[in-house]
Amino acid sequence: VLLFPFRLIFRKDWPETRGQVAGAVLIYTCCLMVISLIWIDFGDKKDIPARRIANISHLQDEIHSILIELQRTDSRKQLYDQITALKSYQKEAIPTFIILLRNSNTDIREFSLQALSELQASSAIGSVIPLLNDPEYRVRREAASTLGNLKAESAVAPLMKVLENPTNGGMRYAVYTALGKIRSDKAWEVLVSATMDTIWYVQNAARNALYKI
Numbered sequence: 001v002l003l004f005p006f007r008l009i010f011r012k013d014w015p016e017t018r019g020q021v022a023g024a025v026l027i028y029t030c031c032l033m034v035i036s037l038i039w040i041d042f043g044d045k046k047d048i049p050a051r052r053i054a055n056i057s058h059l060q061d062e063i064h065s066i067l068i069e070l071q072r073t074d075s076r077k078q079l080y081d082q083i084t085a086l087k088s089y090q091k092e093a094i095p096t097f098i099i100l101l102r103n104s105n106t107d108i109r110e111f112s113l114q115a116l117s118e119l120q121a122s123s124a125i126g127s128v129i130p131l132l133n134d135p136e137y138r139v140r141r142e143a144a145s146t147l148g149n150l151k152a153e154s155a156v157a158p159l160m161k162v163l164e165n166p167t168n169g170g171m172r173y174a175v176y177t178a179l180g181k182i183r184s185d186k187a188w189e190v191l192v193s194a195t196m197d198t199i200w201y202v203q204n205a206a207r208n209a210l211y212k213i
Contacts, residue, residue, distance in 0.1 A: 063089060063096055070100075076107050083111040087118065094121045101127050106136045113139070117146040125152045132162050141174045148178025156184045163190065169199040176202065180209025188213060 066086045073079060086093050093115070100112040101124075109131065116124045128150075131143035144162070147155040159175050159182075167175075176194055179187040187209070194206030 059089065059092060063093065067096070070103075070105075070108060074105070079105070079107045080111055083108070083115055087115045090119065091121075094119060094123060097121070098124050098127045101131060106139060109134065109136075109139045110142050113142040113146045117149040120150065122150055122152075125150055125154060128152075129155055129158050132158055137168070137171065141171055144171070144174040144178045148174075148181035151182050153182060153184060156182055156186050160187060160190050169197075169202050172197065172199075172202045173205045176205040176209050180205070180212045183213050185213060 063086065066082050069082050070079060073082075086096060097112045097116050097119075098121075100108050101116075103109055103112070113128065113131065116128065125147065128143050128146050129152075131139055132147075132155075134140050134143065140162075144159060147159065156179065159178055162175055163172065172194070176191060179191060191206045191210045191213070195203050195210070197203045197206065
C-alpha cells in the first residue's frame with residue numbers, strides 16, 4: 001500500500017534524487033487529502049438530526065431553568081444577572097425576551113428591552129411599541145431607546161404620539177434620540193420644534209437628530 005503509488009510513478013521502490021523525494025511527498029499528501037474528503041463526504045450522518053434535537057432540547061431546558069430563577073427573586077441585581085445569562089443564548093433567546101416584555105416585574109421588562117436592543121431583534125419591534133405607554137417611566141424610556149437602536153421605521157408615528165402627552169425631559173430626550181437613529185423625514189417638523197425645548201440637553205438631542213436626518 002505504501003510503495004504502490006511511488007512504484008506507479010517512478011518505477012522504483014525508493015526515491016533516489018531530491019526531485020523524487022519531493023514527488024513522493026506530494027503523492028502521499030494527495031492520497032491523504034483524498035482519504036479525508038471521502039471521510040467527510042461519506043461519513044455516517046444518520047445521527048445528525050438526533051443530535052440537533054438533543055441540543056435543542058438541552059437549550060430549552062437551560063432557558064427554562066433561567067425563567068424559574070427569574071420568578072424566585074425580586075432583587076434587581078439578581079434579575080439583571082439572570083437576564084444577562086439568558087442573553088448569552090443570542091438569537092435563540094429572543095422569543096423568550098419577547099414574552100418577558102409582558103412580565104409584571106418592571107425590572108424584567110426593562111432588562112428584556114435592553115437585551116432585545118443589544119441582540120438587534122427586529123422581530124420584536126411590534127412587541128416593543130406598546131411599551132411606549134407602559135405605566136413605568138423606566139420601561140417607557142427604554143422602549144423608546146430600543147426602537148431607536150433597532151431603527152424601527154414603523155415606530156416613528158408611535159414615538160411622536162408619545163410627545164402629545166405631557167412628558168418629562170428624560171422621556172423627550174429618549175424619543176428625540178430614537179427618532180434621530182431611525183432617520184425618518186416624517187419627524188423633521190417635530191424635531192425642529194424640539195430645538196426650542198426648555199431643557200438644554202433635550203434641545204441638543206433634537207439638534208443631533210436633525211443632523212443625522
